[in-house]
Amino acid sequence: MGAENWQEDLDLIRDAARQAAGIAHGFFGRSPEVWWKNEGRSPVSVADFAANDRLQSVLLKARPNYGWLSEETDDDAARLSCETLFVVDPIDGTRAFINGEKTWCVSVAVVHRGQPVAGVLVAPALEEEFCAAKDGPALKNGDPIVVTAGRRDNKLVIAADESLVRKFDPAFREEVHRVHHVPSLAYRLAMVADGRLDGTVVKRNSHDWDLAAADLILERAGGRLQDLGGDRLVYNRTEVSHGMLVAGAQHALRSLLPHLAE
Structure with a gap:
């Protein structure tokens, strides 16, 4: 096609x-x-x-x-x-x-x-x-719409679980602004796509139906949804749930990934 x-x-x-x-x-x-x-x-x-x-x-x-x-x-x-x-x-x-x-x-x-x-x-x-x-x-x-290229105050605006952000080292925490919880995962990814968020961390056990539409919208806006190994998601597998994921503009991914790997 x-x-x-x-x-x-x-x-x-x-x-x-x-x-x-x-x-x-x-x-x-x-x-x-x-x-x-x-x-x-x-x-x-x-x-x-x-x-x-x-x-x-x-x-x-x-x-x-x-x-x-x-x-x-x-x-x-x-x-x-x-x-x-x-x-x-x-x-x-x-x-x-x-x-x-x-x-x-x-x-x-x-x-x-x-x-x-x-x-x-x-x-x-x-x-x-x-x-x-x-x-x-x-x-x-x-x-x-397009993702962010960074912010004037150099703050990284993200949606992530508070318990995860507390595990970041203190210096990096000072660079992060965590927004209030957004209950719809698809909508949260759309917020990254339109620049309201720089990135988001997705906890384990999200599913294909939460992600597929927003994944494409984010990609076409210049961002990316990936696993912690850097790989894009594959949909329509036998298992439709996923491990921890990260999404964002490229600058946000570069900042977040080292701290998530830790």
């Missing part, structure tokens, strides 16, 4: 993500019914399932030969035989959603041969939309 095909897929997933975001937003702030999964560690709401249903019906009707991987659908190993698939999180940041916080989004990616080639994040409560296709620009509400 060429760039034109991926642009067609981007148009498709953008429309589907907007529809799903509209459905989810209809539940926002209205105390939707919530259940707990993963032994009570992860919430899921009726809005997650409603958004997931819309995405699945729209996307697989348009591309019946594509595979499917979603946080809210039982995994089907048949996806492993698909060169191309949709990777979906109907609401990334469900905890924020059910608590009435606006930092949640619908995340949809097209992954081809293990790499994202089209990605969309729609955050309806914030009236923000991020998207990118392979070889195209990263856009926020239609305007190009």
Whole structure:
């Protein structure tokens, strides 16, 4: 497939993500019914399932030969035989959603041969939309975005767990400004892509659906998501969870990686 095909897929997933975001937003702030999964560690709401249903019906009707991987659908190993698939999180940041916080989004990616080639994040409560296709620009509400090249005060603005930042050596801690926790991982990566953050550290056990769309958007904005060994992520494997990751502009990665390795 060429760039034109991926642009067609981007148009498709953008429309589907907007529809799903509209459905989810209809539940926002209205105390939707919530259940707990993963032994009570992860919430899921009726809005997650409603958004997931819309995405699945729209996307697989348009591309019946594509595979499917979603946080809210039982995994089907048949996806492993698909060169191309949709990777979906109907609401990334469900905890924020059910608590009435606006930092949640619908995340949809097209992954081809293990790499994202089209990605969309729609955050309806914030009236923000991020998207990118392979070889195209990263856009926020239609305007190009790029990662930071550094800041005048030389501070490194990051999102990271406080317990991790406390382990940095004192001199480096003085160079770091840690922002308040951002519950949606996909949205946090988008904040790196549009320059609000220089970088972020991702704890173990993130999943393909948290990352794939935002990974591409960040890459097209000039940044990078990688493991601590410096390797890009591969999606649509048997195991869809990942170890500790770091994302950022190049200057942020150069600063962070030595301290994370320690």
